[in-house]
Amino acid sequence: MKPVKVGLLGLGTVGGGTVNVLKRNAEEISRRAGRGIEITHAAARDLSRPRICDTAGIKLTTHPMDVVNDPEVEIIVELIGGDGLAKELVEKAIANGKHVVTANKALIAKHGNEIFQAAQAKGVMVAFEAAVAGGIPIIKAIREGLAGNEIQWLAGIINGTGNFILTEMKDKGRDFVDVLKEAQALGYAEADPTFDVEGIDAAHKLTILASIAFGIPLQFDAAYTEGITKITRDDVNYAEALGYRIKHLGISRRTDKGIELRVHPTLIPERRLIANVDGVMNAVLVMGDAVGPTLYYGAGAGAEPTASAVVADLVDVVRALTSDPENRVPHLAFQADALSDLPILKMDDIETAYYLRMQAADEPGVMAKVTTILGGQGISIEALIQKEPVDKSTDVSVIMLTHRVQEARMNQAIASIEALPSIHGAVTRIRMEALDAN
Numbered sequence: 001m002k003p004v005k006v007g008l009l010g011l012g013t014v015g016g017g018t019v020n021v022l023k024r025n026a027e028e029i030s031r032r033a034g035r036g037i038e039i040t041h042a043a044a045r046d047l048s049r050p051r052i053c054d055t056a057g058i059k060l061t062t063h064p065m066d067v068v069n070d071p072e073v074e075i076i077v078e079l080i081g082g083d084g085l086a087k088e089l090v091e092k093a094i095a096n097g098k099h100v101v102t103a104n105k106a107l108i109a110k111h112g113n114e115i116f117q118a119a120q121a122k123g124v125m126v127a128f129e130a131a132v133a134g135g136i137p138i139i140k141a142i143r144e145g146l147a148g149n150e151i152q153w154l155a156g157i158i159n160g161t162g163n164f165i166l167t168e169m170k171d172k173g174r175d176f177v178d179v180l181k182e183a184q185a186l187g188y189a190e191a192d193p194t195f196d197v198e199g200i201d202a203a204h205k206l207t208i209l210a211s212i213a214f215g216i217p218l219q220f221d222a223a224y225t226e227g228i229t230k231i232t233r234d235d236v237n238y239a240e241a242l243g244y245r246i247k248h249l250g251i252s253r254r255t256d257k258g259i260e261l262r263v264h265p266t267l268i269p270e271r272r273l274i275a276n277v278d279g280v281m282n283a284v285l286v287m288g289d290a291v292g293p294t295l296y297y298g299a300g301a302g303a304e305p306t307a308s309a310v311v312a313d314l315v316d317v318v319r320a321l322t323s324d325p326e327n328r329v330p331h332l333a334f335q336a337d338a339l340s341d342l343p344i345l346k347m348d349d350i351e352t353a354y355y356l357r358m359q360a361a362d363e364p365g366v367m368a369k370v371t372t373i374l375g376g377q378g379i380s381i382e383a384l385i386q387k388e389p390v391d392k393s394t395d396v397s398v399i400m401l402t403h404r405v406q407e408a409r410m411n412q413a414i415a416s417i418e419a420l421p422s423i424h425g426a427v428t429r430i431r432m433e434a435l436d437a438n
Contacts, residue, residue: 003036004318007067007098008058009089010079011044011051014103014130017303018077018310019053029311033318037311039077041067052303068093075317077310078102083110094118094126099321101313103130103306109204109220112211116331123325127313132205133158133282135305136298137312142212142286143333149288151213153253155266155435158205160280160300161189161196162228162248166265167278169236170245176231188280198227199248199263206250209284210261214254214342215334219261222344226264235357235428238399239267242383244355244432245275251433258343260350267355267401267432274435285435348408353382353432356402356414359395361422367398370423373416374402377409395424401432 008015019039022029030036043064061067068076068089076093080086083106090107093100108128119126129139142151157163161183168179183189195201203223211218228248239246244267253260268275273295277283282300287293299305320328330336360366374381380403387397414427
């Protein structure tokens with residue numbers, strides 16, 4: 001049987017890695033797919049730029065639409081990123097009756113609903129394993145391996161840059177700004193690191209995971225997003241002293257009222273496996289009603305880890321080329337006409353525990369006022385640390401851990417605490433999650 005011809009859009013890090021993996025493992029991939037898979041046409045912005053792959057035998061162009069319109073190409077691999085030109089190319093590929101493989105989390109999170117609808121109408125597949133957590137096959141795990149479960153919640157470290165920064169702050173006592181500069185020098189963070197450190201990248205990925213886990217439409221705009229820029233090494237140290245680690249988590253949970261969809265710094269018990277995922281590595285913890293907790297760990301980025309997911313999607317598409325489109329695995333795990341209309345909860349409506357840090361005047365009665373305010377909102381304290389002042393002229397650092405409470409109540413309590421004359425500056429608030437099997 002003739003090899004399947006693939007058109008590649010983007011010959012950067014992941015594109016080059018995809019070429020290398022396909023060529024190096026051609027025989028193994030052919031055995032698994034039932035046919036060979038060959039990249040025959042590829043587009044890149046600058047054809048004179050050095051590549052990490054051998055492009056011999058590949059027709060190169062600077063015009064990606066030429067690849068999309070190539071009648072011999074059956075599958076388009078989109079690796080250029082963004083949701084402008086990429087969206088136009090993917091939509092054209094679908095209109096041309098071509099299957100699509102993409103690593104583009106922003107494209108899927110923001111426009112996936114319409115893209116999948118168009119693909120279903122044309123009877124083609126859109127595969128996107130590489131869009132979330134690089135080489136970790138988390139989408140296949142939830143969509144297929146856990147298909148017999150009702151997913152209760154999932155929590156993930158799904159941005160390697162943020163995890164690298166928090167790991168360095170913990171292990172070496174460094175400040176956020178200092179570690180961010182190193183992350184940029186190492187190529188982990190972009191010159192503009194906003195998407196990574198403010199949680200936007202993680203929110204794209206979480207949107208996709210939540211949709212697959214709970215059978216809801218993609219709703220990126222409803223995700224709550226909070227970054228790690230305000231985390232200090234003091235917070236990291238205090239958390240450690242209390243038996244916790246701070247991780248930048250994407251969390252989604254099914255509740256009676258709706259679906260939680262949130263990205264923010266989170267204290268988690270240090271004994272949890274996911275709390276010990278360090279550096280640029282990713283991990284996703286999924287709780288199913290039948291299987292219990294399962295943890296998926298691996299490289300969240302990089303040339304060949306991401307290429308691993310791209311090639312796996314190519315194999316899946318090739319296997320399904322001759323199958324009835326109506327009997328393929330649905331894009332979002334659930335049949336298109338069976339998606340749920342469960343709402344995404346506002347942050348005010350979620351319940352979690354909290355870490356609070358405040359600077360208080362070293363005078364009698366301050367803690368009594370603070371605890372009275374918390375008690376008035378039904379908030380009980382689990383642990384408290386009060387650091388001795390350096391001298392009489394300095395404030396006291398007070399750290400509290402609370403039990404679970406509705407966010408709206410905590411917001412009111414913090415506003416009242418910050419209004420006290422004896423509390424100086426803003427109260428630092430970091431949410432806490434046990435991530436246990438209960």
